[in-house]
Amino acid sequence: MILEYVRPETLGEALEYLARPTPKTVPLGGGTVLNAPSDQSFAVVDLQALGLDKIELKGRSIEVGATATLQTLLEVEEIQPALAEAIRHESAYNLRQSGTVAGSLVSGGGRSPFLAAMLALGTDLTWEPGNQSQPLGEFLPLRAGAWPGSLITKVSFSLQTELAYHFVARTPADRPVVSAVVARWPSGRTRIVLGGYGKAPLTILDGEANEGVLQAAEAAYLTAEDQWASAEYRSQTARVLVARCLETLS
Incomplete structure (x- = not known):
């Protein structure tokens, strides 16, 4: 059950909400996971006003904002055709329009085509605060733990692969x-x-x-x-x- 909904205007404000000890507070991107029925009670921080949905080509790599949708990434012509296939296989069009890149990586299970493809590509996650980089493969075994006050802001991978x-x-x-x-x-x-x-x-x-x-x-x-x-x-x-x-x- 969602106890509280907040929509911060700045990244700093969002991190403050996520760092508070009570109530348990989690980020809300597309809502495809958090809107599902749950026995847990928590507050949500809506990330949509933070501008974390941009996708930029950086030389031979691509940087994808955490709240960019799967459909938006799918429509980038430069991504690998096999990645595009995995995204299409991940979910139907309506869910791809709302499901976010970071949310799909954080919540994806062993049967997720998108998570498997991004893991194979050696995707890096960027966290705030601190602009810290972490390989997706290092994060997956730890993702069940608590990450208070931390937020994935973007992911990146090589387009040459x-x-x-x-x-x-x-x-x-x-x-x-x-x-x-x-x-x-x-x-x-x-x-x-x-x-x-x-x-x-x-x-x-x-x-x-x-x-x-x-x-x-x-x-x-x-x-x-x-x-x-x-x-x-x-x-x-x-x-x-x-x-x-x-x-x-x-």
Whole structure:
């Protein structure tokens, strides 16, 4: 239940609200998550007046404001086609118009195509106060903890990175049962991420791809069983999807 709604005009004011010990206060971007039914009581800080929705091309990289919507990012012609596909797969058009980039990263689970793609791209988060940078991969294991007085203001990633995304789902519109995303930098660095299971996508390689990556993909999901798929199916399918991604980038 939402106890209080505030709409600050400045970033400093927003951070003050988020830092207060009581009531529990959380940022509100597009509202697609916080507007869902909940047994918890909290106050919300609406971020829409803070100008955090801008998207800027910075040389070979892109900076995306925290409250930019998924649809706005999708419409940027310079982003990787595979990222655009992952965004379309993330949610329907109406939800993409309200769901924010930062909100989707903070709340996304293991079956989120967008979170998997952004993790593969080596996305960096910028936090205030302090203009501190943090890799998305470092944040994900910690995101369940409290972050009082802190706010993601933007995310950034390279546009030079090649990206491939393949998935298996019950229907084309469903979230993946298994997915694979492979990013490759001009230097040859390769990052492989599996999705479709658990609390967050799983990075299985960040370095130089070798003959063992398919076995690593298979091993990563040996116990990945839930109501959507057996571990055996996920394990075998992960291997196939990683192979497809690598072939796409070859």
